[in-house]
Amino acid sequence: MLVNRTSRPASSHPLAGFTLIELMVVVAVVAILAALAAPSLRQFSANQALSAAVSELVGAAMNARSLAISRNAPVVLEPLSGNDWTSGWRIYLEKDNTEGYAAGSDELVATGPSFPDSVAINSSPPTNCTVKNRFAYQPSGFLKFGSDYGNGGVPLVSTESERHRCVVFDKIGRTRICGGSKSGNSDAGAC
Secondary structure (H helix, E strand, O other): OOOOOOOOOOOOOOOOOOOHHHHHHHHHHHHHHHHHHHHHHHHHHHHHHHHHHHHHHHHHHHHHHHHHHHHOOOEEEEEEEOOEEEEEEEEEEOOOOOOOOOOOOOEEEEEEOOOOOOEEEOOOOOOOOOEOOOEEEOOOOOEOOOOOOOOEEEEEEEOOOOEEEEEEEOOOOOEEEEEEEOOOOEOOOOO
């Protein structure tokens, strides 16, 4: 009896799988979609970093105002390093009535982290966001007036997208956020 060993037995299940061409088409489609999504993801990430920095600063302002009212003492919110808000901020009780933080006499309450590299100070802020580098809350909750005090804001911009935000402080102690594109067109309502 002759047996043919080269033939395969009949199977009730057909062979299934991908061909190399089908696999290459799928890889190409995924690569194209990833290339289209990458810029949007980068811009989304930059916008989120800007929003987080603004939220951090607004929270610090609310904390400083609340502290001034509850402790019945002047409380200051200012940058950690000179006039650079991106390096972080500090809140302190101003006990000696001097301009700036004095480690021996003023009581440091809180400090904030530096902003991400994708967040910077806007060099051409909108007209309603006069740059101020020090906000001092009185025990009434109102802002102190003087050459470095009063209405103003901290204009922040995302270096990787077309968004800017301004944290605006007004003389009654209210803090609000204005924003739009780098060119100053507001998309966050009247400010």
